[in-house]
Amino acid sequence: MLYDVVIVGAGSMGMAAGYYLSKAGKKVLLLDAFNPPHEEGSHHGDTRIIRFAYGEGTSYVPFVKRAGELWQALERLVDERLFLQTGVVNIGEPTSSSIQNVKASAQLYDLALDCYSAEEAMNKWPGLALPANLVACFEPTAGVLRVEACIQAYKKLALAAGATLQTNDKVLAIQAGDIVHIQTANTAYQAKQLIVTAGAWATELLATMNITIPVTPTRKTFAWFEADEQLYRDAVFPAYGIELADSFYYGFPSIDGVGLKLGRHDGGEAVDPNEPLRPFDDEDREDLQQFIQQFMPQHGALKYGKTCKYSMTPDEDFIIDFLPNHCNIVIAAGFSGHGFKFSSAVGEVLSELLLDGTSKQDLTPFKLSRFR
Numbered sequence: 001m002l003y004d005v006v007i008v009g010a011g012s013m014g015m016a017a018g019y020y021l022s023k024a025g026k027k028v029l030l031l032d033a034f035n036p037p038h039e040e041g042s043h044h045g046d047t048r049i050i051r052f053a054y055g056e057g058t059s060y061v062p063f064v065k066r067a068g069e070l071w072q073a074l075e076r077l078v079d080e081r082l083f084l085q086t087g088v089v090n091i092g093e094p095t096s097s098s099i100q101n102v103k104a105s106a107q108l109y110d111l112a113l114d115c116y117s118a119e120e121a122m123n124k125w126p127g128l129a130l131p132a133n134l135v136a137c138f139e140p141t142a143g144v145l146r147v148e149a150c151i152q153a154y155k156k157l158a159l160a161a162g163a164t165l166q167t168n169d170k171v172l173a174i175q176a177g178d179i180v181h182i183q184t185a186n187t188a189y190q191a192k193q194l195i196v197t198a199g200a201w202a203t204e205l206l207a208t209m210n211i212t213i214p215v216t217p218t219r220k221t222f223a224w225f226e227a228d229e230q231l232y233r234d235a236v237f238p239a240y241g242i243e244l245a246d247s248f249y250y251g252f253p254s255i256d257g258v259g260l261k262l263g264r265h266d267g268g269e270a271v272d273p274n275e276p277l278r279p280f281d282d283e284d285r286e287d288l289q290q291f292i293q294q295f296m297p298q299h300g301a302l303k304y305g306k307t308c309k310y311s312m313t314p315d316e317d318f319i320i321d322f323l324p325n326h327c328n329i330v331i332a333a334g335f336s337g338h339g340f341k342f343s344s345a346v347g348e349v350l351s352e353l354l355l356d357g358t359s360k361q362d363l364t365p366f367k368l369s370r371f372r
């Protein structure tokens with residue numbers, strides 16, 4: 001069957017794009033190897049941080065501000081709470097690139113940001129223990145997105161707008177052309193335009209078109225710890241990112257009494273996305289435990305840990321671009337462990353690219369050509 005647009009990968013980015021394109025009147029097919037939201041890719045684990053004073057660089061701020069507006073619009077459309085304004089505290093040495101970028105982003109875009117010494121931060125959040133060389137920059141309007149609920153919300157709206165969602169049907173090969181041919185295990189589909197939002201599988205999928213992208217699927221772990229609710233519940237304790245000399249940890253307050261959630265952003269081993277991930281093990285537990293012991297010493301026992309996949313680019317910036325020599329194929333990949341907060345705006349951008357050939361957002365930093 002011929003579709004206006006086929007979207008390969010109906011996860012964080014693809015599901016949002018499916019909604020915007022269906023709403024615009026396109027005949028859309030969303031294809032996924034699993035049944036999103038699911039636990040095989042990059043979008044499980046309840047929560048994702050959204051922050052606007054952006055530690056990865058000031059150029060992200062207009063994009064994430066747009067994403068914030070679209071999350072609010074999504075909440076209104078589905079009449080559901082998807083965002084929790086817990087605030088987010090960015091912690092690091094004052095000279096670290098993330099703290100410098102957070103401050104520069106806030107200044108340039110007039111974002112609320114309160115900066116504290118380690119001692120002041122420990123007075124404000126008594127559950128926190130910080131060495132004196134660190135500072136804490138708190139963004140009160142930032143917070144937490146309910147990741148699976150966000151994807152469910154876009155799924156509901158995309159289906160209501162007329163999209164077709166085909167689950168448990170992995171795309172095996174793509175053949176480019178004026179009409180794109182998409183082959184799954186069960187069926188062949190045709191499309192006038194194609195979006196590839198295949199997350200950790202983007203590299204292997206594009207290889208079927210002889211296109212190489214530098215995106216490495218990477219194993220990541222995260223865990224929940226028992227928490228003293230007086231100190232760590234979301235009403236009194238923020239989400240956080242802590243950059244140390246050789247590591248970067250992030251985490252969440254105890255939301256609905258589930259405990260403190262914690263993960264490590266840097267590092268992780270390259271993996272084959274088709275192989276089961278090595279389960280959360282003693283080494284993962286020890287790493288997270290030594291961190292939480294130092295920085296949130298009044299935590300309780302480890303409850304459980306999980307694994308997940310990042311899709312890393314060499315510079316940790318995203319790829320959002322037309323494929324070279326194919327004006328009807330767009331790829332959005334390589335979200336490098338910080339993409340979810342943008343997925344509402346990425347969905348909008350992908351629809352703009354297919355409808356208008358261009359986007360209102362500046363996508364220059366995300367071009368594929370930067371790797372050549």
Ligand SMILES: Cc1cc2nc3c(=O)[nH]c(=O)nc-3n(C[C@H](O)[C@H](O)[C@H](O)COP(=O)(O)OP(=O)(O)OC[C@H]3O[C@@H](n4cnc5c(N)ncnc54)[C@H](O)[C@@H]3O)c2cc1C
Nearest residue numbers: 009011012013033041042049171199201308335339340341
């Ligand atoms: C532990 C962890 C913590 C994170 N924390 C944050 C955070 O706090 N804030 C933040 O902004 N971001 C965070 N991220 C990053 C964010 O979750 C990801 O950047 C984002 O989910 C990536 O979206 P995606 O659409 O590229 O991938 P996914 O959401 O994984 O979607 C890809 C989809 O493509 C499908 N697919 C793949 N290959 C095929 C195929 N051949 N045929 C059909 N379907 C296919 C998959 O089944 C999947 O559903 C975190 C990620 C992890 C893993």
